[in-house]
Amino acid sequence: MHLFFIIIADILQVIIFSITIFQFIISLAGYKKGKEDTEVKHSPEKSFAILVAAHNEEKVIAPLLDNLNNLDYPKELYEVFVICDNCTDRTAQISIEHGVHAMERFDDVQKGKGFAVEWMLNQLWKRERQFDAVVIFDADNLVSGNFLHEMNNKLLNGYRVIQGYVETKNPYDSWVTLSYAISYWFMNKMWQQARQNWGMPNTLAGTGMCFDSDLLKEMGWNATSLTEDVEFTARCVLKGIYPTWANDAIIYDEKPITLRSSFRQRVRWIRGHTECAMRYMKPLLSHAVRTRNFSEFDAALYLFQPIRFLFVAAVWVMTYLQLGTPLYTHFPFLKIVPDWAWIALNIALFLQFPLVMLLEKRPLKSYWGLILFPVFQFSWFPITLIGVFTSKNKAWHHTVHTRSIRFEDMKE
Structure with missing residues (x-):
């Protein structure tokens, strides 16, 4: 012994x-500095379908829709689709008021973001207008004005799956949100930037993701676990398709304020990671x-x-x-x-x-x-x-967002 x-x-x-x-x-x-400064810059050419995953987000979605309607990119080259997934509030009505597509989905069995995105993509492929690429955001996000420009450059430089820089929208709300912020600052620099510099696959982060439409049609979405981003990353790498990273395309994501809500969110992440x-x-x-x-x-x-x-x-x-x-x-x-x-x-x-x-x-x-x-x-x-x-528990629990934060509210 x-x-x-x-x-x-x-x-x-x-x-x-x-x-x-x-x-x-x-x-x-x-x-080390990333590749962005050495990559070829392109004029706007690619068209984008922007998908916003939303479940009862009436309190936070308006600032994002205002934000997306005013991106620094030709308006004729992108459209916004809000996936109103099992919504029982005014999410769909607010979306319509902002002049974007409100795509309502009701399904009591296949719940969660992964299923909602898969449903939306099937609806998208049936439409008369087809787009060169698909971008996915969460309803509580804000986005840098140059986001689509950066994705346009990456796509025209030959990349097919791109992840933007995930920033924390509310870092100073509590010690928990500041801990999230420190974690993401570290991940962006020492994980994403590092792997891009090594020529290794980057990892998708659930929001601020951009996909070549033809690739999505070839592979299918089929990412319906609790961590659909992890699942799709794995499928891409197995096919020899390495996701890349766009340092200058910034997504501001709201983080849970209390340790209890953070605990619940991260348990869901671990369950999804374990399944994948x-x-x-x-x-x-x-x-x-x-x-x-x-x-x-x-x-x-x-x-x-x-x-x-x-x-x-x-x-x-x-x-x-x-x-x-x-x-x-x-x-x-x-x-x-x-x-x-x-x-x-x-x-x-x-x-x-x-x-x-x-x-x-x-x-x-x-x-x-x-x-x-x-x-x-x-x-x-x-x-x-x-x-x-508890990885066999695949129940999807919504993270409640309550703060309607705009860019002018984010002062360090």
Whole structure:
């Protein structure tokens, strides 16, 4: 039993340390500037169908529709369609008042954004006018005026699936929203930007996504899990289609204010990630091994996103066990990774967050969020356990949005 314990402990140390170092090295490319400045710029040419997923969003949808109606892009090259999914409020009426298409859908069985988008795409393909590309937003979003210009450039430069820069619309509403903001600043810089610089697949984020219409018709949507963005990303990578990232196309997304509502949202994410991992992780990993493709290996790791949070938590736990308990005093041969390496890794992981905030030129008040940010990170541990062990619960729960925020309200 002692020998078995030693072997397991040493294996865990090596795995946790190695994969964390691998992810850390990949993230270093995020410090380098992206490709946007070197890519060819194009005049407006592509036409867009903008889909807005909405379920009882009468309190927040008007600012987005005003925003979309005034994008810096030729009006004749895009149309807005609001998917009024099982709405029982004034979402459809407000959409009509703003001069956009209100597409009402009622289905008590196939609930959720994935099913709503699939239904809308089928309606879209039946229409007389066809569009070059489809863009998807959530009803609580706001969008930078240049968004379609950036997507037009990406499409004309040969990309078929593009993810925009996800920003937090309400970062200073609470310590929870500020923790979300810090997480997304990190993800944009050290995950999305880094992988774009490495030439690896980027990951879709559920909103601010752009798809080539022909690709959607070829593949079909078929992404109806609780995390439709993760599912579609996996399907793309398996087909050798790498989503890319548009740093200058910004989506402002409202985040939950309370820890309770955040907990509920993130449990849903983990359930969706777990379902997608069970379906796509094995084929991605096996194909990555056969082709020796690091990009697909990395995509497989992201597919089960809880791994990333569990590994960060595991690094902290391993460091505490090694430095703060007598366990390793009695069993020195368990120290397969030396003390200094665990200390250095912890420091490097934490310093990434304030460094990203510095590079992104975030205001001084945002640094206060670093005090409670570890609490937010640690909360992923119980969330992950609950999400994994209840992954068969596929009930879709709507995140309630209540603040009607406009661009002029977002002052740092």
